Amino acid sequence: APADKKPVSFVFHGGSGSDVSDIQEAIGYGVIKMNIDTDTQWAYWDGIRNFETKNHDYLQGQIGNPDGADKPNKKYYDPRVCLRAAETSTVARLNQCFADLKCTNILGGAAEGSALGPRLGGLPV
DSSP states (O other): OOTTSOSSOEEETTOTTOOHHHHHHHHHHTEEEEOOHHHHHHHHHHHHHHHHHHHGGGSSOSEEETTEEEEEOHHHHOHHHHHHHHHHHHHHHHHHHHHHTTOTTOSTTOSTTBTTOTTTOOOBO
C-alpha cells in the first residue's frame, strides 16, 4: 500500500453506541465501514415513542381530546404522522452518524481520499 494509505480496510462491527472518540480513532486505524443498525432502530422507535408521549391525550379515541369532547383526533392517529416522526428521528440520528464518521457532504464517496473510490463510497481516510 502507498505510504499515505492504510494497508487493510476494516469494518467496525457493533459500532452502535460507541463513543465518538473511539469511532474517530477507529477511522484512523483504517475502518471504512461502521454498522449502525441498532442506533437506527432505536432512533426510529424513539421517534414513535416521543410522538405518543407528546400526543398521548389525542390518541385515546377518534373523537374527544383536551381541546373538547367533540374534537376529532384524525391528524394525530393517522399512522403516516407517527411514522413521519420516526423517519425524522432516524434522519437526525443518521446525520449525527455521518458527522461522527467524518463523512458529511460526501455523496457516493466523491470526496478525495475515499477508500473505496468515487462510485462505491466509503469513509474518508
